[in-house]
Amino acid sequence: MNRSIASGVLSVVGAKVIVLSVTVVTTPLLYRLLGAGGFGEYAFLLSVFAIYMIFVSSGITDGVRKFLAEDRNDPNWSESVVGFYFRLAAALAAVGALGLALAARFDLVAVAFGDELTIYFYALALLVITAQFRDYARKTLMGFGLERYSEPLTVLDKVCFVAVAIPLVSVGFGVMGALAGHLFASALVAITGLLLVHRRLSLSCVRSRSPARFPRKRLLTFNSMSVVLVFLLMSLYHIDIVMLQQFAESESVGNYRAALALAEFLWFVPLALQTVYVHSTSELWSNDRRREISELSSQTTRYTFLLTGVMALGLAALADVVVPLYFGSEAEPAVSPLLLLLPGALGFALARPILAVSQGEGTLRYPVAATGFAAAINVILNASLIPRYGMHGAAVATSVGYATMFVFHCWSARRVGFDPLSDARLGRTVATTLLAAGPIVALATAITNPWLALAIVPPAGLTIYLLFAVLVGALEPGEPFELLALSPDPIGSRADAVLRRLRNAGVAETHGGPTRNWLQNALFVLGLSLLLSGFSLGVLGPALDGLVR
Incomplete structure (x- = not known):
């Protein structure tokens, strides 16, 4: 991993550690304030919103960071990409918000999910607009390689959400108070992010039409494939919760979501790698540096397995201690779903960086096929097991679906043109x-x-x-210090000094x-x-x- 990619990963990891720390504190607090039933409704609404936003924003956020990162001879390339995706983001946000508002107004939501959830969809309609520009601004900054700006915005988003949502929920606003927290935070981050983008490149470019030579067709093709890919990914994240809501009480949904929240803690480093690798490897792909890509990917697979494996072992060993201490005694039924989810969460953690490298190449048919196979298995198993076994069936189905992601994406990677297992030392x-x-x-x-x-x-x-x-x-023995040596000083210089001493002693490599x-x-x-x-x-x-x- 070269220093530029490593610095981006460290920026993302640093922000995710802070966000994770805030999440660790606030998730059980929300669970206790909302109760298992209210937390289940809140989780269900966010799952529906996440699936809906696939069609509003996924192609835009993936596209803007990928194409901004590509090397181009066109001097106006960045302006054209930023303007093109801004106009597209605005149009889709308007259509998406209107669609949710009309669905709530004409009782489509009531027919599908019940009258009690209808009011929340008006809040979600507003959230479509703020979340769209929040994500557009962050991914544009990442496309410019400005993770030092984009990642603090995730921290701002989480902190502002907590600052607004927790007080509102605690005084009785319930699920609507939590949604209001998301609205305020995403609006503030969107405004701040767009101002940062404007400092890097004037947003006056959004009023200019793209030049005739601008490859709109290629960008739109990538967008459409990204929508399909993200839809399949989001089905893996959320279809279990949506289906469980239809067959079980809200309390079961809340406890299952609590188990998922703990299992997803395993993903914070793989998520950081996935976030950075899409645009970072785009440059490597544009220069056809396949050998370097394979080395990067296989080393990442090995390190991810080691890091996530020890975290999964620790969480499994302490599950009966962690769950009641973290969420309260009401959440003890979440222990067994958590244990069932952990093997699949490990497999999904391994698949994430591999998928990101494949996305960086730009030809998405193989990643889409691989994710589609895993998503199909996930849906079939959830449909088969949830009606009979409830949240335990959902946990087994989701774990199997997650685990197959690693298998299918190893196949996809070889079809794309790199080997994520060449130095993975999987055995x-x-x-x-x-x-x-x-x-x-x-x-x-x-x-x-x-x-x-x-x-x-x-x-x-x-x-x-x-x-x-x-x-x-x-x-x-020397590999941990090799990774730390890529960090900024003083950590990098001190790790480099230790590594030199190990090499001089002949123990850095065995x-x-x-x-x-x-x-x-x-x-x-x-x-x-x-x-x-x-x-x-x-x-x-x-x-x-x-x-x-």
Whole structure:
């Protein structure tokens, strides 16, 4: 990963860490204030809105950041792209808002979802306009490579939402108060973002027609394929909630959404990579640097698996502790759906950066086909399992749909022209996760005090996981410092100094782990896993519990 891409990823990750931190605090607060039923209605409305917005904005947001990032000889290329997509965004926002308002006015919403939800769709109609220009402004800034501006806007959006929504919900405005928070935040971010775009490039270009040589057909073709792709992706995110609302009580929908919220915490780094890679790899594709693309993608797959794998293990081991502490005792039914969702969430995390690299190439038929296969499996399984098994059926169906995304997008990547598994060391990363699972789960089981478990298991689990990753060769000792060396100073310079010392000592690279033969190595790490599991269950856990008593 070169420094320019790394700086973009770090900007996005930094913003997502802040947003995630705010979300971690506010999601259980909203759950408690709205109750399981109100939270279920709120989740359902946001799912319907997200699906609806696919047809309003998805082609615009993907298109503007991709085509702005391309190298072009045309001196007016940026002005033409910005103006073209601004006019298209305004037209689609007006049509989209009018469509929702008319659906609410003429009782189409009442027929489809019930009278009690009709009033909310007027608020959603206004949200169409503000959300459209919020996303247009952010993605335009990203297309210019200005993640240092676009990503703080996501933080502003989240903070303003919380500042407005939580007080309104707490004084009795319920779901409408939460929607008002989204309206205020998105309007403020849209205005701020457009002003930042105007500083980079005058928005007077929106009044000028595109020149005759401007490739409108290519942009519109990309837009239409992006709409299809995002629709299929959003069906994976939201079809389970929409279908569950039709077959279960709002309380079940709320608890299932709580489980999804925890599972989706695994995605914050893969989402950052996906956000940056679409426009960053567009430049690599335009210069036909396929080998570099394969190296970038396969390393990303390996690092994503390792990072998301250890997070999934920790969350699974502590699920019965985290869920009631986080959402309250009312949410205890969310534990089992969470455990069912985690394997699929890991697969989806791996698929996200691969999909982004494929999008950067611009030919979307293979990514669309791959996502379509996974979406079809997801819909069929949800339709089959939800009526009989409720939220547990939704969790199984969604987990399988998520997991198949990784399989299908590996096939898609090879058809597009790169190999996301060339240095992924998939077998070794799977072995790392399986070997570390025993000691981590054993430690979480042995510690009965919930607060002590939250304090001890995550750092101990990370240490155990990294130990096995190095032993089996999934991770070289110097690789974490190579990644940190790409960071801005002072972190980058200090990591680079450590990396040089490791290389001078001859331990920065071990070329796949210990030098024993494979059978000796397998027996060694398996024995270590069993030893750590037994030690955690029989000695460490009881000893720690004894200390706090």
